[in-house]
Amino acid sequence: MVELDSHDTTAGEHRSWRSAARVRAGTARGTGGAARARLRLGAAVSVLALLVLAALLVPTLSSAPGTVDYQAVRLSPGPEHPFGTDTSGRDLFVRSLAGLRVSLLVAVVSTAVSALLGTAVGAVSGSLGGWADRLLMRVVDAVNAVPHLLLGIVIVALYQGTVLAVVLSIGLTHWATVARVVRSEVLGLRNRPYVDAAVSSGAGRWWVLRKHLLPAIVPQAALSAVLLVPHAVFHETALSFLGLGLPPHLASIGNILSDGREGVLLGAWWIVAFPAALLVATTLSVSGIAAVWRDRVVPTRRSELAL
Amino acid sequence: MLRAREVVAGYDRGRAVLDRVDVVVPPGAVRGLAGPSGCGKSTLARVLALLQRPWSGTVELDGRPVRGARYSVPAELRTAVGIVFQQPRPAVDPRMTLRQVVSEPLRARGIRRPWRRVGELAELTGLNDELLDRMPHEVSDGQLQRACLARAVAPRPRYLICDEMTGMLDASTTAALVRVVGELVNEEGTGVLAISHDEPLLLAWAGDDVIRW
Numbered sequence: 001m002v003e004l005d006s007h008d009t010t011a012g013e014h015r016s017w018r019s020a021a022r023v024r025a026g027t028a029r030g031t032g033g034a035a036r037a038r039l040r041l042g043a044a045v046s047v048l049a050l051l052v053l054a055a056l057l058v059p060t061l062s063s064a065p066g067t068v069d070y071q072a073v074r075l076s077p078g079p080e081h082p083f084g085t086d087t088s089g090r091d092l093f094v095r096s097l098a099g100l101r102v103s104l105l106v107a108v109v110s111t112a113v114s115a116l117l118g119t120a121v122g123a124v125s126g127s128l129g130g131w132a133d134r135l136l137m138r139v140v141d142a143v144n145a146v147p148h149l150l151l152g153i154v155i156v157a158l159y160q161g162t163v164l165a166v167v168l169s170i171g172l173t174h175w176a177t178v179a180r181v182v183r184s185e186v187l188g189l190r191n192r193p194y195v196d197a198a199v200s201s202g203a204g205r206w207w208v209l210r211k212h213l214l215p216a217i218v219p220q221a222a223l224s225a226v227l228l229v230p231h232a233v234f235h236e237t238a239l240s241f242l243g244l245g246l247p248p249h250l251a252s253i254g255n256i257l258s259d260g261r262e263g264v265l266l267g268a269w270w271i272v273a274f275p276a277a278l279l280v281a282t283t284l285s286v287s288g289i290a291a292v293w294r295d296r297v298v299p300t301r302r303s304e305l306a307l
Numbered sequence: 308m309l310r311a312r313e314v315v316a317g318y319d320r321g322r323a324v325l326d327r328v329d330v331v332v333p334p335g336a337v338r339g340l341a342g343p344s345g346c347g348k349s350t351l352a353r354v355l356a357l358l359q360r361p362w363s364g365t366v367e368l369d370g371r372p373v374r375g376a377r378y379s380v381p382a383e384l385r386t387a388v389g390i391v392f393q394q395p396r397p398a399v400d401p402r403m404t405l406r407q408v409v410s411e412p413l414r415a416r417g418i419r420r421p422w423r424r425v426g427e428l429a430e431l432t433g434l435n436d437e438l439l440d441r442m443p444h445e446v447s448d449g450q451l452q453r454a455c456l457a458r459a460v461a462p463r464p465r466y467l468i469c470d471e472m473t474g475m476l477d478a479s480t481t482a483a484l485v486r487v488v489g490e491l492v493n494e495e496g497t498g499v500l501a502i503s504h505d506e507p508l509l510l511a512w513a514g515d516d517v518i519r520w
Contacts, residue, residue, distance in 0.1 A: 193398040197455070200356050200390050201412030201462055202382035211411075215402050 037292050044288030051100065051282050059098035067091070074268045084270040086256070087263045096275040099251040100282065106166055106252070107232035113171030114232075115225035118178025123217070125179065126186025127209050137183070143176040149238060156244045166245050170235045174228050181224045185217040226290045230283035237279060253279045308333045309355060309388060309466040309498060314364035316347075316354050323362065324350045330518065332466055334498040337488070339513035341506045342520030348502045349393075352470040355500065356390040369465075382416065389464035393471035395451035399443045405454045406439040412461040421461075428457040432487055449480035456484055460491060466498045467491065473508065485512055 069089035077084040083092035125136040143151070152169035159165035189195065190213065198208055233253075239245030240254025248255055253275050260271035309332040317324040324347040332338050332355070342348050353359040355366060360376035367373070373384055392398045399408045409428055413421035429439055432453040443451055452472065459467060469488065473481040485508075491497040503509050509517050 193392050193394070194400045196353075196356075196358050197390070197392070197398050197458065198411060198415065199377050200358060200385055200388070201415065201458065202386040203411070203415035204382065205378050207415045211415075212400055216400075 037295060040288055041292040044285040044292070047281060048285040048289065051278065051285070052104070055097045055101040055104060059094055059101060062091075062094045074263060074266065074271075076268070077270050077274075083274040084268065086259060086271050087266075087268070088259075092256075092271065092274055095251050096253070096256060096278055099253045099256045099275060100278050102246065102250055102252040103233050103236050103254070103279070104282065106163065106170070106236045106246070107229050110167045110170035110174070110232050110236075111225050111228045113167065114174040114228055115178055115221060117171070118175035118224075119182050119214075119217070119221045121175065122179035122182025122221075123186055123209060123214060126183040127190055127205060127213060133183075136179075140176045140179050143173065148173040148235065152235060152239060153242070153244055156239060160244070161247050163246060163250075166236060166239060169239065170232045173235075174232065178221060178224045178228070182217050182221050185220050186213050189213055189216055223290065223294055226286065226293065229290075230287045233279065233283055233286075308367075308369065309500075310367040311351065311355055311361075312365050312367055314351070314354055314361045314366070316350055316359060316361040316364075318350075325354070325361075327364065330355070330500070332468075332498045332500045334465060335492060335496040336516065337492055337499040337501055337513040339509035339517035340500060340502045340520070341504060341509050341517055343504060346520045348504075348520070349470055352390060352468045352500070352502055355466075356388050356468055357385050358390070386412065386416070386462035387464055388466045388468065389459035389462070390468045390470060391452070391455050391459045391472045393474045395448055395455045395475065396443065398455055399451060401443055404440055404442055405434065405446065405451075408443070408454050409434075409439065409457045409461060412458060416462065424461065425457075428461055431460075431490070432457040433483055449476050452476060452480070452484065456487060460497075463495065464497065466500070468500045468502070470502045471504070472501075474503070474505075481508070488512075 067090060069085070072081075072085050072089040074087060075081055075085040075089075081091050081093060083096055086092055086095065121136055121140070125133045151173045155169035155172060156165050159168070190208075192212075195208055195212055198212060203211075236245060236252065237254035237257065240252050241258045243258060245254055246252045256275045257272055260268075260275070263271040311328055311330045314325050314328045315323050328347075328351060330338075330340070330351060340348055340351070350359070354361050354376075357366065357373060357376050357380045365372040368384060368387060373380055399405075403411070406425060410421050410425045413424060418424075425439070429435065434450065434453050434457065438446060438450055446454075452475070456472070467488065473484060476484070488497075488499055488501075489512075492499055501509060501512050506517070506519075
């Protein structure tokens with residue numbers, strides 16, 4: 001049974017309303033949960049901020065990440081090179097952060113592509129209904145039916161070796177989940193009394209979509225987009241690791257891991273361990289932020305529906 | 308006049324809520340419709356407001372049958388019939404100020420700055436400038452229902468359907484809104500269908516012209 005904290009009247013109506021909504025939504029969270037969520041959010045935000053800042057600043061401020069030095073091949077981590085060096089003698093600290101920058105950029109741009117495409121398809125599908133809805137949902141099913149990585153490989157193969165190809169291959173395979181979320185939101189909204197009132201006063205489909213439906217689904221669409229970011233980072237990494245992704249000279253986490261394979265066989269574990277740790281830390285912090293956000297958005301929506 | 312002819316309508320297939328209903332709303336008069344909960348009053352309101360397509364039968368607007376419902380009906384016909392719902396809160400978008408709510412019918416038809424007309428409507432329904440700039444959650448049910456009435460009459464509908472419009476309101480707001488609707492009937496010749504389960508109110512509002520279900 002969920003334990004509800006007893007709020008006195010000065011404790012702020014806002015919070016008690018929120019935990020009440022959570023109880024109704026069936027999420028078992030009391031006060032301890034709220035404090036833990038705040039802690040989790042704080043930790044995730046600071047880790048992500050640190051990583052993004054490092055990825056932006058370190059490669060810019062230090063020597064070029066691509067500097068090859070055959071005098072310093074596979075040096076283990078030490079004061080000179082905190083993450084060691086790779087099989088070409090490049091400093092892994094700088095190179096990993098440069099790689100993180102590229103991977104994050106590709107992930108964010110391709111997530112934006114997915115989010116825009118998914119929102120457009122979902123909103124049109126949900127608000128038109130009828131045969132247009134059925135057709136679009138079958139397209140969504142088809143995209144979902146093919147493994148994302150496989151479809152991504154096909155798209156990359158068509159335009160090999162460009163950053164755009166990687167962005168598109170991730171963007172064009174991940175919009176379907178966003179489209180589903182947006183569509184179901186629109187279906188729940190389009191027969192609300194305030195939409196009826198707008199229709200009765202002469203508003204057209206486009207007006208209703210623009211003024212009532214889209215503003216209402218922005219939080220949900222944005223949330224499902226943020227949940228895609230870690231996924232997109234992994235996809236970029238996987239494509240580059242397979243040698244299909246970003247051009248080899250461009251440092252990305254996937255390229256570094258791919259290069260690091262031979263090093264690992266020679267005992268240089270750091271070539272894989274540190275970039276992989278950066279990747280895991282980044283994705284965990286993004287999904288941590290998204291999880292806290294979801295807990296906030298979803299009960300709000302439910303309490304709004306209960307009106 | 309606004310007329311439902313032989314209308315059969317409902318929600319679940321095979322269980323009609325309205326079974327061959329005939330109702331006439333003449334212009335320039337208030338016609339009352341009384342009946343217990345669940346007898347189909349609101350369904351009739353939705354059909355007459357062109358929000359729901361009847362399974363069979365037709366809605367006639369000034370003698371001409373209207374085909375379809377919602378978006379498939381031309382906007383000029385939809386704006387000819389206004390509707391006010393019982394509950395004001397779900398009937399307004401929580402993200403819009405009252406000014407945006409009241410002006411929506413005009414802006415949706417392409418009038419960019421309908422502020423003079425909004426001023427008239429606010430005065431008619433007893434809203435002031437300060438209230439118009441508030442969000443729905445910052446006003447009372449009565450104030451919100453005033454805004455809903457203002458919105459419904461903004462495009463100057465020839466017919467107005469008040470579906471339990473005063474069901475959630477206190478006595479003084481009820482009296483004020485009934486008076487506003489009365490002014491529209493007398494001055495603009497609006498035809499009103501007043502739906503309620505409160506028969507004494509309907510008798511005061513519509514005189515003897517009350518249909519009982």
